[in-house]
Amino acid sequence: MAAGPSFAEGASxxxxxxxxxxxxxxxxxxxxxxxxxCVSHHRSCLRATFxxxxxxxxxxxxxxxxxxxxxxxxxxxxxxxAKHTAVHALLAAGHSRRSIQRQLGMTYRTxxxxxxxxxxxxxxxxxxxxxxxxxxxxxxYLHERCAEGCTNAWNLCQEIKTHxxxxxxxxxxxxxxxxxxxxxAPAARPPSSRTVAGWILTHPDTLPESEHLKLKSVLTGCPxxxxxAGYVRAFGKMLTQLQGDQLPQxxxxxxxxxxxxxxxxxxxxxxxLAAVTAGVTLAWNSGVVEGHVNRIK
Numbered sequence: 001m002a003a004g005p006s007f008a009e010g011a012s013x014x015x016x017x018x019x020x021x022x023x024x025x026x027x028x029x030x031x032x033x034x035x036x037x038c039v040s041h042h043r044s045c046l047r048a049t050f051x052x053x054x055x056x057x058x059x060x061x062x063x064x065x066x067x068x069x070x071x072x073x074x075x076x077x078x079x080x081x082a083k084h085t086a087v088h089a090l091l092a093a094g095h096s097r098r099s100i101q102r103q104l105g106m107t108y109r110t111x112x113x114x115x116x117x118x119x120x121x122x123x124x125x126x127x128x129x130x131x132x133x134x135x136x137x138x139x140x141y142l143h144e145r146c147a148e149g150c151t152n153a154w155n156l157c158q159e160i161k162t163h164x165x166x167x168x169x170x171x172x173x174x175x176x177x178x179x180x181x182x183x184x185a186p187a188a189r190p191p192s193s194r195t196v197a198g199w200i201l202t203h204p205d206t207l208p209e210s211e212h213l214k215l216k217s218v219l220t221g222c223p224x225x226x227x228x229a230g231y232v233r234a235f236g237k238m239l240t241q242l243q244g245d246q247l248p249q250x251x252x253x254x255x256x257x258x259x260x261x262x263x264x265x266x267x268x269x270x271x272x273l274a275a276v277t278a279g280v281t282l283a284w285n286s287g288v289v290e291g292h293v294n295r296i297k
Contacts, residue, residue: 022272022279024239028201031235034265036197038228041261045222046190047148078174083110084120091115134167135175142172146179148190191218200229203236227257244281 039046083106090100101111135142138160145156153173157165160172191214199207199215207215219226231254238246251269254262269276 022275024279027269027276027279028236028239030268031232031265032197032201034261035200035228035232036193037264038259038261039196039200039225040193042222042225043148043190043193044144045225046193046196046218047144049190049217049221078170081120084114084117087111087114133171134165135171138163138165139175142176142179146176151176151179196225200225200232201236204233224259228259228262231257231259231262238280242281242283244277244279247277247280 083104086104087100090103091097095103097108097111097115100106100115101108104111106114141160141163142156145159150156153176154169156176157169157172196215196218199211199218202211204212215229219229231250234246234250237243238250247269251266254266
């Protein structure tokens with residue numbers, strides 16, 4: 001049974017006359033991972049679909065829309081804002097500047113500097129305005145995720161790191177603070193990419209009615225995911241009914257569609273096409289064993 005390029009190479013050297021058979025468990029799992037990536041690329045479709053079922057609420061405005069041209073996520077600007085807020089809160093409570101100096105451990109000159117500014121933006125030098133940060137390229141993604149109802153800074157930081165973010169958690173937390181404190185929270189959260197992929201990979205006859213209706217709504221609102229579901233079900237039929245003769249036609253159809261994640265999956269199939277074809281044609285299979293191994297892992 002061939003499970004990867006290195007195993008296939010070893011099998012060819014050790015047993016050159018043996019027929020290599022790709023394991024169906026791994027084929028299906030790899031297809032599931034490709035399906036989840038595809039759904040993730042169309043997350044905006046999920047949001048649009050599930051927003052239609054509830055009264056629309058305005059998403060939390062981005063910090064730049066709150067009237068401040070100054071960035072968040074910079075240690076200097078965020079620290080200055082925090083100090084300015086603390087000083088003005090104590091002033092509003094009736095404390096003197098000398099008292100504030102003692103309570104906050106600042107110099108008197110710093111307290112004066114903060115107290116005399118009506119807004120923290122008046123304290124920043126021009127070099128800070130519109131300054132580029134490591135977070136800039138990921139702000140649209142953060143806006144979209146917050147509009148979906150996900151405002152956990154730690155989780156979002158981990159998500160954007162998988163997309164190439166190299167900055168720190170503190171910058172993400174500071175940038176998301178206005179979203180987390182906004183009173184206009186989204187009315188409903190769409191299902192995750194993994195959940196939708198799971199619906200697609202589940203046989204329609206065994207999918208609960210409530211999930212079947214949700215999946216139908218998703219597929220109706222997104223032609224790409226509807227096509228994905230069709231390819232997944234066709235591949236599942238090949239696996240279960242051992243219709244390996246249909247594999248070339250299936251690969252050709254996937255190639256003509258705009259589904260990059262499935263193209264990557266097909267590239268993997270073609271690297272060991274003979275073993276894959278045998279895997280979806282011959283009765284030999286170690287899926288039960290592989291399933292137990294994967295569960296133990």
